[in-house]
Amino acid sequence: TVRHVAVLVGSLRKASLNRKTALALAKLAPPSLKLQIVEIGDLPLYNEDIDVAPPAAYVRFRTEMKAADAVLFVTPEYNRSVPAALKNAIDVGSRPRGEAVWSGKPGAVVSVSPGAVGGFGANHHLRQSLVFLNVPCMQQPEAYVGNAGDMFDAEGNLTSDRSRDFLQNFINGYAAWVEKQLG
Numbered sequence: 001t002v003r004h005v006a007v008l009v010g011s012l013r014k015a016s017l018n019r020k021t022a023l024a025l026a027k028l029a030p031p032s033l034k035l036q037i038v039e040i041g042d043l044p045l046y047n048e049d050i051d052v053a054p055p056a057a058y059v060r061f062r063t064e065m066k067a068a069d070a071v072l073f074v075t076p077e078y079n080r081s082v083p084a085a086l087k088n089a090i091d092v093g094s095r096p097r098g099e100a101v102w103s104g105k106p107g108a109v110v111s112v113s114p115g116a117v118g119g120f121g122a123n124h125h126l127r128q129s130l131v132f133l134n135v136p137c138m139q140q141p142e143a144y145v146g147n148a149g150d151m152f153d154a155e156g157n158l159t160s161d162r163s164r165d166f167l168q169n170f171i172n173g174y175a176a177w178v179e180k181q182l183g
């Protein structure tokens with residue numbers, strides 16, 4: 001069985017290291033796992049008033065998320081926490097009450113930073129929301145990807161075997177985790 005994984009990237013910029021990491025993971029994933037980025041940059045800030053007649057972007061996002069079997073977060077750290085764009089997507093997907101897109105989808109978190117700490121703060125703040133939303137989140141292997149500024153060449157290819165081996169091990173572990181949860 002092929003499992004469809006919605007990938008949420010916490011950075012909106014074109015040259016994002018996190019987006020490059022998400023695309024690298026999609027290439028490294030075993031055939032049983034199909035990774036597809038679900039876009040979050042067009043979602044209006046969550047507001048219950050406008051959700052009475054939900055904007056097209058909310059409907060599109062919720063539909064794409066509901067169709068996925070699993071969810072992988074690839075995010076930078078902003079001020080030691082989760083970027084607002086990603087938290088907003090989590091909030092949009094959590095409503096209306098009783099129709100959340102998250103519950104039961106096997107999850108995992110990758111944080112990527114050009115800094116040395118590897119986005120640990122964002123990685124763990126994100127897990128706090130995932131506990132509440134009933135997303136069973138892979139514990140090991142963890143992925144705090146630091147010093148990511150030189151991880152890719154101009155074409156977005158990984159520049160070192162060490163990075164490739166690390167991401168390969170991570171995505172293989174995630175594939176096994178997804179199967180264990182859904183299988």
Ligand code: FNR
Pocket residue numbers: 011012013015016017018019076077078079080081112113114115116117118119
């Ligand atoms: C950052 N950055 C950052 N890095 C980090 O390791 N810890 C942090 O707390 C922060 N805080 C922060 C706040 C804001 C508002 C911005 C814009 C940036 C730096 C960040 O890791 C860097 O810009 C990454 O390149 C962002 O990820 P993408 O866009 O390359 O995927």
